[in-house]
Amino acid sequence: MGMNTQQQLRYWGIAAVVFLLFMWVMGQAILPFLLGAAIAYFLDPVADWMERHGISRLAATALITAGVVLLFAAILFFAIPLVAGQIRDLASEVPDYISTLQTFLSQRFPGFLEEGSIIRRGLVSMQDTIKNGGVAVAEGILNSSLVLIDIVIILVVAPVVSFYMLLDWDRMTARVDDLIPREHLETVRDLAGKVDKVLSGFVRGQLSVCAVLGIFYAVALALVGLKFGVFVGLFAGLVSFIPFVGSITGGILSIGLAVVQFWNDPIWIAAVAIIFVVGQFFEGNVLTPNMVGGSIGLHPVWLMFALSAFGSLFGFPGLLVAVPTAAVLGVLLRFAIDEYKKGRLYQGTVQRPDAAE
Known part of the structure; x- marks a missing residue:
């Protein structure tokens, strides 16, 4: 293995380590930018197709971004409340489900729920835990998760990042191509x-x-x-x-x-x-x-x-x-x-x- 290849492997290894350290240090801060870059990457073929049909890159990018924003808004206002409501209802009804399961087991398999059995103690413990805090935990997860990932910032920053990256995607890839060693x-x-x-x-x-x-x-x-x-x-x-x-x-x-x-x-x-x-x-x-x-x-x-x-x-x-x-x-x-x-x-x-x- 020649020195040139060894040096290139060393450089690429250093670049990989720097990338992993950057991901670990930045954490949630880069989330909107990763989402924006991902959106731009996956929608670039759509923009290219629109350009081939006579639409300017700027107009194509604006139309695509508007469509993505409308889609996210529809999901945010319609799908998320529906799913969130079902999660809360599920958490509140789990104790009743456990009671029904106990009744079913006691009728069909009475030996499973004998006094002091592991299954009986487990079901009772689960039921008490959910009654005491299950709904609150579910609501806390639903509410805190939005805060933890700063959903408002993501909804604002990610479309802006995707717009500019989609607009300049071909120029960025050409610039990267120009930096590749000619050999x-x-x-x-x-x-x-x-x-x-x-x-x-x-x-x-x-x-x-x-x-x-x-x-x-x-x-x-x-x-x-x-x-x-x-x-x-x-x-x-x-x-x-x-x-x-x-x-x-x-x-x-x-x-x-x-x-x-x-x-x-x-x-x-x-x-x-x-x-x-x-x-x-x-x-x-x-x-x-x-x-x-x-x-x-x-x-x-x-x-x-x-x-x-x-x-x-x-x-x-x-x-x-x-x-x-x-x-x-x-x-x-x-x-x-x-x-x-x-x-x-x-x-x-x-x-x-x-x-x-």
Whole structure:
């Protein structure tokens, strides 16, 4: 390995450490800027399409920004109050659900609730805890979370950042391209193109899958009459960003609620289970193949590890950079493996029969 390569690895390593330290020190302060940059990145193809159809970059950016602001406003004023209300109602009714569960267990499995049994003590303790502070805790989470992430600042700063970054996106990428060492220009461009393909293909596609699944689950669960079905359905769609997790988590939560609510009418419990079976089938055979594709290179386990690691280290800002970082590392790892297979360490000094041919 030449000195030039060693120096470049050292510089890139230093840059990675500086980036991680910057994320750790700045924390929530950079959240609006990360959101703005993410919005600009994902909407740049829309702006490019509008430019190709005769609309100026400034006008295209203004129209796109206005549309995003209106969408966020609609979510803020309509969806959030609905979900928040369901969370509060769920917290207030959990003690009743536990009582119903105790009745069900005592009738069907009386041995489980004998005096002094672990299950009985656990249910009573859970019920007392929720009665004493469950609603207050739920309301505190809903209220304090908005304060902690400074939602007002985000709603003001993020659209402004996205507007200016979307307006100057092509100039910024050209400036970065101009700073790439000329010796490795084509390699870096090729890697950047692969990262963009993986990242845009996965995130844009997976967000579309999440939206479709969330709407499907929320509407279907509401139609069968499941209490808090809207909240559970939207939650299941949201966490579907991690493949399989949304359906499994939402299914367990929904079926648990259905057992308590419909324990005398098993047909509705089966209906709730069927909803998630249909959703899982639809996701695996229609949505994901058509919206995400099978060649993006982000394995679900690798994605879950990235989200867990960056979320633990940097909080919510870490979740925003987890997927891009996972995409970059995945592309770089595949590139390193390809280079390794071309080298002497892998091929050795003896020429292989297929190479001679």
